[in-house]
Amino acid sequence: MAEKNNEKKEIRNRIDEPKNLPIGLTGSEAEERMKQYGKNVIYQYMKTSEFELFASQFSIPIVVLILAALFLATVNLMQGLVVILIIMITIVTNWLRNRESEEKIIRNMKEFYGQVKAYRDGKIVKLSIEEIVPGDMLILEKGMLVPADGIVIKAKECKVDENIFQRGIVEKVPEMEVEKTFKPYKSDPSSLYAGTFIKEGECTMRVTGTGKSTKYYISFGAKSILSMDPRKNDSISRVKKATDSFGGVVYLASVVILLQLVADGMPIFNAIVIAAAAAVAAIPDTISSVASYIYSSTIERMSKFAVIRRDAIADKIGRTSILVTEMFRSLTRNEPTVRNLWIDRKEITVTGDGWDVLGVFKGTKNYASIDMMTEMVAAATEATFVYNNDTMYLEGDPIEGALVTMAMKNRIPINNIRGEWILVEKRYENGITISKIRKKNRIAYVMFGPSEQIKEKCKSLYSNGKFLKIDEKINLEIEMQEVKMAANGQKTYAIAFAWKRNEPKYFTFLALAGIYDPPKPEVKRAISELKNAGIKPIIITSAKSGEAVSFAKEIGIMGETDKAVICEELKYLRPEERTKRILGSTVFSESTGEYEAMILDVFKKEGHHVTYMESIGTDYAPFMYTNVSLAVESAPDIIKNNSDAIIRNDRYESTIDLIEESRDMRRNIERSFYALSASDMSIFFIIMISAILFTGDMMTATQILLINLIADVAIATNFSREKLYEKSLGTKTSKRFPETGEYVAMLMIALSVSVYFGVLTLLPIFDGYNKTVAIATLSVAILAIMVNSISIKDNLLESLRHVSADTILAICLTFAILFAAFYLPFVSSLFELKPLSLMQWLYIAPVAIIITLVSEIKKILLRKK
Amino acid sequence: MDEKIATWDTNAAIYAVQKRLDILSEIQEALVGTKFTVTLPSGIKSELEKIIRSEKSSIEEKNNANIALEMIKKWHRDGKLKIEKAEPPLDRWFIKKAKLSGMAIVTYDKKLRGRLKKLGAKIIML
Numbered sequence: 001m002a003e004k005n006n007e008k009k010e011i012r013n014r015i016d017e018p019k020n021l022p023i024g025l026t027g028s029e030a031e032e033r034m035k036q037y038g039k040n041v042i043y044q045y046m047k048t049s050e051f052e053l054f055a056s057q058f059s060i061p062i063v064v065l066i067l068a069a070l071f072l073a074t075v076n077l078m079q080g081l082v083v084i085l086i087i088m089i090t091i092v093t094n095w096l097r098n099r100e101s102e103e104k105i106i107r108n109m110k111e112f113y114g115q116v117k118a119y120r121d122g123k124i125v126k127l128s129i130e131e132i133v134p135g136d137m138l139i140l141e142k143g144m145l146v147p148a149d150g151i152v153i154k155a156k157e158c159k160v161d162e163n164i165f166q167r168g169i170v171e172k173v174p175e176m177e178v179e180k181t182f183k184p185y186k187s188d189p190s191s192l193y194a195g196t197f198i199k200e201g202e203c204t205m206r207v208t209g210t211g212k213s214t215k216y217y218i219s220f221g222a223k224s225i226l227s228m229d230p231r232k233n234d235s236i237s238r239v240k241k242a243t244d245s246f247g248g249v250v251y252l253a254s255v256v257i258l259l260q261l262v263a264d265g266m267p268i269f270n271a272i273v274i275a276a277a278a279a280v281a282a283i284p285d286t287i288s289s290v291a292s293y294i295y296s297s298t299i300e301r302m303s304k305f306a307v308i309r310r311d312a313i314a315d316k317i318g319r320t321s322i323l324v325t326e327m328f329r330s331l332t333r334n335e336p337t338v339r340n341l342w343i344d345r346k347e348i349t350v351t352g353d354g355w356d357v358l359g360v361f362k363g364t365k366n367y368a369s370i371d372m373m374t375e376m377v378a379a380a381t382e383a384t385f386v387y388n389n390d391t392m393y394l395e396g397d398p399i400e401g402a403l404v405t406m407a408m409k410n411r412i413p414i415n416n417i418r419g420e421w422i423l424v425e426k427r428y429e430n431g432i433t434i435s436k437i438r439k440k441n442r443i444a445y446v447m448f449g450p451s452e453q454i455k456e457k458c459k460s461l462y463s464n465g466k467f468l469k470i471d472e473k474i475n476l477e478i479e480m481q482e483v484k485m486a487a488n489g490q491k492t493y494a495i496a497f498a499w500k501r502n503e504p505k506y507f508t509f510l511a512l513a514g515i516y517d518p519p520k521p522e523v524k525r526a527i528s529e530l531k532n533a534g535i536k537p538i539i540i541t542s543a544k545s546g547e548a549v550s551f552a553k554e555i556g557i558m559g560e561t562d563k564a565v566i567c568e569e570l571k572y573l574r575p576e577e578r579t580k581r582i583l584g585s586t587v588f589s590e591s592t593g594e595y596e597a598m599i600l601d602v603f604k605k606e607g608h609h610v611t612y613m614e615s616i617g618t619d620y621a622p623f624m625y626t627n628v629s630l631a632v633e634s635a636p637d638i639i640k641n642n643s644d645a646i647i648r649n650d651r652y653e654s655t656i657d658l659i660e661e662s663r664d665m666r667r668n669i670e671r672s673f674y675a676l677s678a679s680d681m682s683i684f685f686i687i688m689i690s691a692i693l694f695t696g697d698m699m700t701a702t703q704i705l706l707i708n709l710i711a712d713v714a715i716a717t718n719f720s721r722e723k724l725y726e727k728s729l730g731t732k733t734s735k736r737f738p739e740t741g742e743y744v745a746m747l748m749i750a751l752s753v754s755v756y757f758g759v760l761t762l763l764p765i766f767d768g769y770n771k772t773v774a775i776a777t778l779s780v781a782i783l784a785i786m787v788n789s790i791s792i793k794d795n796l797l798e799s800l801r802h803v804s805a806d807t808i809l810a811i812c813l814t815f816a817i818l819f820a821a822f823y824l825p826f827v828s829s830l831f832e833l834k835p836l837s838l839m840q841w842l843y844i845a846p847v848a849i850i851i852t853l854v855s856e857i858k859k860i861l862l863r864k865k
Numbered sequence: 866m867d868e869k870i871a872t873w874d875t876n877a878a879i880y881a882v883q884k885r886l887d888i889l890s891e892i893q894e895a896l897v898g899t900k901f902t903v904t905l906p907s908g909i910k911s912e913l914e915k916i917i918r919s920e921k922s923s924i925e926e927k928n929n930a931n932i933a934l935e936m937i938k939k940w941h942r943d944g945k946l947k948i949e950k951a952e953p954p955l956d957r958w959f960i961k962k963a964k965l966s967g968m969a970i971v972t973y974d975k976k977l978r979g980r981l982k983k984l985g986a987k988i989i990m991l
Contacts, residue, residue, distance in 0.1 A: 351887060351890075356939070358932065358935055358936050358939055359887075360885055360886060360887040361885060362887065362890070367885065410885065411882070411885060411928070411929075411932065413928070
């Protein structure tokens, strides 16, 4: 009797529940609080201070140059001022470029990302984390991120992962309970803090602090941008190292120039200015700001495909050699469908894919058992479908969604059934769902979950209205069906029931359902693209072997020579055998977090660069064994907020876009470096020749800085904005940078330009034009280097077909500067240049042909490689 | 003679839903080895819509008519059947088609069945 009363109470409580729901804030209250407290932005990226960023543009040669120019200005005001003006243009351009890079990164980085359920105007609505305001009532479930600070007002076995504050897993209880009891607690058990995760259970929380007032923000504060820091960023550090490698030689050569000029009788400040200008021109300092700009532009482009949480992904993901994924959600549509049924000991096919409810049951005319099963399923589940823009979305567990869809195919009016039946209790136990349902005086227990577990809890089978004992024959029949379904890539779920008032020890087996989650339409193409690019796609899944292998074959991950492993097997192998087995396999089934870590660790230790895409579960420990960790957007918060990036809309093929963007970025930085270095080297060689050969007619500092400005405008401005047109997916990021071959090519170009320049100065047509010829030859050479660098491998004719607006703009700007420098009387006198005739230009132009020849030879060799 | 067509009338569409049958596969099974296209008159959609809107129809009838209509729309979207413009009464369209080309039809209308049989149409029973 007491039991009955308890049950009644339980049911009444459940029915009464909606009346007790918190109302939450009203829309206008929320709006007001948003104005008062601002957006809930907890994690902020700190920009480098303007002063620091500006100061970082002043390298040693630049400081020397400016100081010397100031002294020079006391003797020759105009020349000193022009030097300072040009150097300031370069500095300001680089500073602005760096500022824009930082802003781009800040704009496109999101540390806290996701949505949360909250009560607003008495309704449950979904809010983005940024929209949360103090006073909001949030509903938090297992795996979710606590998005703000608050107080627990309702909790159900709620345990919170507070490792971030070195507190471990803490049990949370409602505020009211803490007040009632005098139990001593180590810490405040009803407080929740932003940045922690709900490990178990669920709770309702009233928000007390958002944004900068959260404990998280106060403890960790804002983070500085790491992308510009060479210690943290491989691309930038390589560029820095390569630039620095020029430094020693250039400084030495500058001292030689200085001594030579002083020996030739040049006043000391003039000589210092020229030597410093030569050093500024020779060291490709601009490349650092160009590299940062390319880097930030890449992050901006990547953020279309993924929510970038850690900016280093832009660099790291390009080196991927193995892409590991779970089957579910990342590769599948996440619309599981019951395709086959085994009920009344008969095989039945269910038509219709995904959430399509228009299918039918084929293979039976007797619907009694199907009707019973679908009614039970409808009553025992909570998944519902909602329409949004003519598309049906599931709210709830996808497996429940598959069962509900099946019930709808049997023309079961779900809402009516759920109105007639009351779901009294529902709990999860080792992957099994057990629901207690009640209709008037009838009480039933419905159990569904993986067939292996359900079988263990069943002793009888319901078939054609009869209860049969599960003997060996029936057991064999069930096993056969399981094998058949698994071979078709289906997950075998079972449904069992019991007409009892109290939960029995054993249930009655009702049906076996083969659930299939079809692959996303674009996955096959993506896998083949990855394979063509030399990236090995791998599945590590909790699914059964048959299901995983069949699926892997369907999407092309598993070829004829590839192997599959049941993770349990790995346990019994010797370490070297295990490594061999892991390296030779593409499908790892029946995995757990422990095996995932073991497999990933082997790949990493064997020199692979592992990118791991997680979609289900709440264990993020395997991330520690990967180079890049990704999470799909539908993954639990705990996974998403521990990943490097979150793939938008769960699109598997977005990983290809990310890898390609990263490889593009690396190649773009490299080509900018090579082009800028070749130009700077050519400038430096000509300065050397000019210093040694043209006694008394040495290039001036303004001329040197002018040509340096042209190189920066032409190459840096262009390549920092323009994206390589060639696809980079198949090009692995080179381990060596700069490559020896490229150094040789740069040297060849610089030598050719200086030799050609030397020859030109010997021609009578250029008598008295030494300085002008130097600037003109270098200008043509810089333009030729830029045009030849449009493509890394394609020949010039092919690459010219893809010439971008940025390149054309850079060419036009270069021509404008040249025209002003040579033909506008005031400017040309400032730079001490003479106007050149058409005939003279015709003599200079062939330098471009020489550069093209050297570049073409380099490209031919690259293509052969 | 035009290409052979397979078709059904409004009642057959509702009956198939009631009996939880996939009318399209039932037709395909009945016509194995025959080349045909499934063609429906557009009027079948307006007749089903009329049932859905009608106050006389029971909830069950409305539900069934709705499912039948959705199925037709989906199959049309998927390119599994063609829809030809023809407004009710549809008997005239069935007779015209039976005269022009070979026809297989699912119908439980006795009068129509008799007339179509005389014209050489194949009658399919679900």
